[in-house]
Amino acid sequence: MPAATPLSPLDVKREREKAKKEARKKWIRQNGGSGVTKAEKKAIRESSNCVWCSAPADETDHLFPLSRGGPDEVSGIVASCGRCNRSRGNKLLTEWDWTRVCRGLLSNDAVGRELARLSGEDKDPTDHIPTGRRPTHT
Numbered sequence: 749m750p751a752a753t754p755l756s757p758l759d760v761k762r763e764r765e766k767a768k769k770e771a772r773k774k775w776i777r778q779n780g781g782s783g784v785t786k787a788e789k790k791a792i793r794e795s796s797n798c799v800w801c802s803a804p805a806d807e808t809d810h811l812f813p814l815s816r817g818g819p820d821e822v823s824g825i826v827a828s829c830g831r832c833n834r835s836r837g838n839k840l841l842t843e844w845d846w847t848r849v850c851r852g853l854l855s856n857d858a859v860g861r862e863l864a865r866l867s868g869e870d871k872d873p874t875d876h877i878p879t880g881r882r883p884t885h886t
């Protein structure tokens with residue numbers, strides 16, 4: 749019996765990426781299908797630079813991550829560069845880099861809407877701001 753060829757680290761990585769993509773597709777199918785077309789995503793990418801860092805946008809980012817139960821809707825998607833998109837992963841805005849979130853807040857209204865939605869779930873909307881940066885209540 750021939751020994752199985754061991755997978756190279758690259759193969760393992762590729763397989764993992766494939767599985768991740770499949771899982772994402774399956775998730776989208778189960779949750780009412782992809783509401784956003786490729787053309788719509790392209791339009792979003794081309795409409796602005798990365799809302800988080802102003803670099804040229806080559807990806808789109810769901811403000812409320814799909815994997816966390818967010819909707820696949822044009823209104824909840826912003827232009828993002830790959831670096832920011834990967835940095836954020838499936839974090840909620842309140843769990844991510846506050847500096848970039850603030851920049852996004854200034855460049856896209858949808859970011860403010862998502863933060864408002866998130867703070868509706870919190871008692872104190874400044875809870876997620878790192879201590880030291882919180883506005884002082886007078």
Ligand SMILES: [Zn+2]
Nearest residue numbers: 798801829832
């Ligand atoms: Zn960026």
